[in-house]
Amino acid sequence: MISVVILGSGNLATHLTQAFLKADAINVTQVYSRNIKSINHLKKKTLITDNLKNLKNADVYIISITDDAIENFSKKLNLNDKLVVHTSGSIPLNSLKGNSFKGVFYPLQTFSKDKSISFKNIPICIESDSNNQLIILDKLAAAISNEVFIIDSKQREKLHLSAVFVNNFVNHLYEIGNSICMQNNVPFEILQPLIKETAKKIIELSPKEAQTGPAKRNDTEIIEKHLTLLTDNQKEIYKLLSASIINTHK
Amino acid sequence: MISVVILGSGNLATHLTQAFLKADAINVTQVYSRNIKSINHLKKKTLITDNLKNLKNADVYIISITDDAIENFSKKLNLNDKLVVHTSGSIPLNSLKGNSFKGVFYPLQTFSKDKSISFKNIPICIESDSNNQLIILDKLAAAISNEVFIIDSKQREKLHLSAVFVNNFVNHLYEIGNSICMQNNVPFEILQPLIKETAKKIIELSPKEAQTGPAKRNDTEIIEKHLTLLTDNQKEIYKLLSASIINTHK
Numbered sequence: 098m099i100s101v102v103i104l105g106s107g108n109l110a111t112h113l114t115q116a117f118l119k120a121d122a123i124n125v126t127q128v129y130s131r132n133i134k135s136i137n138h139l140k141k142k143t144l145i146t147d148n149l150k151n152l153k154n155a156d157v158y159i160i161s162i163t164d165d166a167i168e169n170f171s172k173k174l175n176l177n178d179k180l181v182v183h184t185s186g187s188i189p190l191n192s193l194k195g196n197s198f199k200g201v202f203y204p205l206q207t208f209s210k211d212k213s214i215s216f217k218n219i220p221i222c223i224e225s226d227s228n229n230q231l232i233i234l235d236k237l238a239a240a241i242s243n244e245v246f247i248i249d250s251k252q253r254e255k256l257h258l259s260a261v262f263v264n265n266f267v268n269h270l271y272e273i274g275n276s277i278c279m280q281n282n283v284p285f286e287i288l289q290p291l292i293k294e295t296a297k298k299i300i301e302l303s304p305k306e307a308q309t310g311p312a313k314r315n316d317t318e319i320i321e322k323h324l325t326l327l328t329d330n331q332k333e334i335y336k337l338l339s340a341s342i343i344n345t346h347k
Numbered sequence: 348m349i350s351v352v353i354l355g356s357g358n359l360a361t362h363l364t365q366a367f368l369k370a371d372a373i374n375v376t377q378v379y380s381r382n383i384k385s386i387n388h389l390k391k392k393t394l395i396t397d398n399l400k401n402l403k404n405a406d407v408y409i410i411s412i413t414d415d416a417i418e419n420f421s422k423k424l425n426l427n428d429k430l431v432v433h434t435s436g437s438i439p440l441n442s443l444k445g446n447s448f449k450g451v452f453y454p455l456q457t458f459s460k461d462k463s464i465s466f467k468n469i470p471i472c473i474e475s476d477s478n479n480q481l482i483i484l485d486k487l488a489a490a491i492s493n494e495v496f497i498i499d500s501k502q503r504e505k506l507h508l509s510a511v512f513v514n515n516f517v518n519h520l521y522e523i524g525n526s527i528c529m530q531n532n533v534p535f536e537i538l539q540p541l542i543k544e545t546a547k548k549i550i551e552l553s554p555k556e557a558q559t560g561p562a563k564r565n566d567t568e569i570i571e572k573h574l575t576l577l578t579d580n581q582k583e584i585y586k587l588l589s590a591s592i593i594n595t596h597k
Binding site for chain 1: 415469511514516517523542548549550558563569577583591
C-alpha cells in the first residue's frame, strides 16, 4: 500500500484524487487545499486540511497546483527524506526545493472539471532524483494506469511543448471551425466524424502520410477562394498554416 | 435498385466504388477512368471503360475527379435528362454544365488509398437542382450511410472551409508535434491518448469550453520559454495561434 497526500484542488488534483481513492494499492491519507471549501466534499473519504503545518505522514506528497506557484510552494513544505513530486509538464524536477527527495508525476492528458476520465490509458511520465523513489512512483503510476514512462525533465519539456500543438492549438482550430459553421447555419456536428477520423488516422499512418487538402496539393485557386471567406484573424492563420504545409510537403 | 456509373479512380472514387459494390440497393453499372489500368482490378465486378462515348445507361453518374477538372469534364458528357453529380466539397452545383439534372454527393471525410473506411457514420451532404432527383440521391446516400444531410452550395463551401481547419490544419499540427518529439527522442505514441481525447472531448463540451493551456491562461512565462525551443517556422505558428487563443478567451 502506497500512502499519498495530495496538495491542491484544481482540475488535475481533483481527477487524481478520484482515481487514487478508487485504486486498491493506494491510500489517500490526506488532501490539502488553501481553500478548504473546494475539498469539503472529500471529508467522508479522507482527511482534509488547509494548514500545511498539519500534514500527515505519507510515502508521496503530490503538489498539483498552477505551474508558477510550484517552486515557492515547495519551499514552504518541511518534509525531509520524504518524496515530494509535482504534476507539471513544463516545470523541471529541480524547481522543487527543500531537503526532500524530488520527483515528477505527469499524466499527459487534458482534464476538464466537468468531464470524468479513466486513467487506465493515460500515459504517466515519471522522474525522480532517487532510484529507490522512482520505483515507488512507478508503482503509484501503475496502480492507476497501464502506460508508465520514465521521462527526464528535458524530454518532458519537449513533450509538453508538443502537447501544446496537438491539444491546445488543435482545439483552437476546432473552435475556428465551429465559428465558421455557426456563422453559416451549418451544424458543427457534421464535422465530428471527420474530427475523430483525423485523430485516429495517425495511429496507422504518420502525420506526414496522412496530410491531405488544398495546401498539400498546392491548389492555389481553392486557397485564394477560401481566403475571401474568412475574417482577418482566420485569414492569417489559414495563410501561415497553408504556407507551412506547402513548405513541408514540397 | 439504383444504378450508378462512377467516373474517376482517385481516393474517393475508389472508396465509393467499394462501398457501392457492397450495398444491396445499388447496382454499379460501370466505372470510367481515362487510365484504364487504374480500374482493371474491377473487371470481375463491373464494366469498365476509358471511353466516354461508351457510357452505359444509369440513374446517377458520379464525377469523382480533382476539383479543377470537374467543370470541363462535365461539358464532355452528353447525358440529357440524366442525373450527373460531383463529389466535391468546394465546387458549386452550377459548375456542372450540360443538359442533365445536376447534383452533389459530398461525403465529408478524409480518405487515404491505403486505409479502408466504413461509410456508415460518414455524413453525406447532398444537393440537386431537381427535387425528384434529390430523392434518388437521398436513397443512394442512405444505402451506404446513416448520416445524410441536405446542404446547399453556399453552406457546403463553408463546411469544406471549416473542414480544412479541423482536418488539414489539425493534421499539420500533429506533424509539428511529431517532429518536436522525434528531434528529442521522445516517442510520439505517448501523445496518442491526448490526441484522441482532444477530438472526443468536443462531443461533450464546446471547443470554447474545452480550451486549456498556457495561452488560455495567458501564462506569458511558459509561452516565452516555449518560443525559445522552436524553429522559426514553428515559432511563427505558436505565436499566431497563442495570440488568437488569448484574443478569443479574453
